[in-house]
Amino acid sequence: GEDVEQSLFLSVREGDSSVINCTYTDSSSTYLYWYKQEPGAGLQLLTYIFSNMDMKQDQRLTVLLNKKDKHLSLRIADTQTGDSAIYFCAVWGAGSYQLTFGKGTKLSVIP
Amino acid sequence: DTGVSQDPRHKITKRGQNVTFRCDPISEHNRLYWYRQTLGQGPEFLTYFQNEAQLEKSRLLSDRFSAERPKGSFSTLEIQRTEQGDSAMYLCASSSSDQPQHFGDGTRLSIL
Numbered sequence: 001g002e003d004v005e006q007s008l009f010l011s012v013r014e015g016d017s018s019v020i021n022c023t024y025t026d027s028s029s030t031y032l033y034w035y036k037q038e039p040g041a042g043l044q045l046l047t048y049i050f051s052n053m054d055m056k057q058d059q060r061l062t063v064l065l066n067k068k069d070k071h072l073s074l075r076i077a078d079t080q081t082g083d084s085a086i087y088f089c090a091v092w093g094a095g096s097y098q099l100t101f102g103k104g105t106k107l108s109v110i111p
Numbered sequence: 112d113t114g115v116s117q118d119p120r121h122k123i124t125k126r127g128q129n130v131t132f133r134c135d136p137i138s139e140h141n142r143l144y145w146y147r148q149t150l151g152q153g154p155e156f157l158t159y160f161q162n163e164a165q166l167e168k169s170r171l172l173s174d175r176f177s178a179e180r181p182k183g184s185f186s187t188l189e190i191q192r193t194e195q196g197d198s199a200m201y202l203c204a205s206s207s208s209d210q211p212q213h214f215g216d217g218t219r220l221s222i223l
Contacts, residue, residue, distance in 0.1 A: 042215050097159040
């Protein structure tokens with residue numbers, strides 16, 4: 001089945017850019033998502049990209065997709081303390097209804 | 112748009128008891144999903160409904176678990192004879208056709 005990998009921790013200074021990386025195994029993946037989870041809460045959809053796109057920008061968020069390497073990244077510009085949370089990469093493959101998630105990257109923003 | 116609503120937010124029960132969780136999806140969404148999330152892990156898929164039909168079940172969904180969506184609106188997830196390993200956050204999500212899934216805040220289950 002699909003496997004999604006993320007690094008577990010990232011620490012950045014307030015005002016810097018954060019880059020969170022994700023790799024996946026299923027080349028038939030059609031949609032790729034980034035969700036944010038704050039302590040004790042559910043998952044908030046941040047952004048997503050369709051597999052025929054290379055890049056998507058949404059305000060401070062930039063998603064890059066390298067289909068050849070099966071690599072997805074999320075860049076957060078001008079990172080703020082409110083961005084501290086766990087970020088999950090999730091993949092939706094063709095012919096399946098389920099999302100496959102990575103273990104999440106805990107982003108810590110240092111004031 | 113009131114978002115996905117889950118009830119209760121927290122449930123503490125003794126091992127061996129039955130528990131039931133409820134999920135109210137976003138009103139126009141025809142698809143509903145249940146996931147389970149344990150500490151330090153990403154959510155894992157449990158089951159999927161399109162309207163009232165349960166179309167996909169994970170092998171994680173043992174015979175002690177049952178889910179329903181009787182009228183294609185709200186859904187319930189029941190766990191019978193709970194075990195320590197059932198302690199987790201149970202997340203519900205909904206979507207409209209192939210649109211992104213939107214999640215509720217989850218029900219945290221603790222087994223004593």
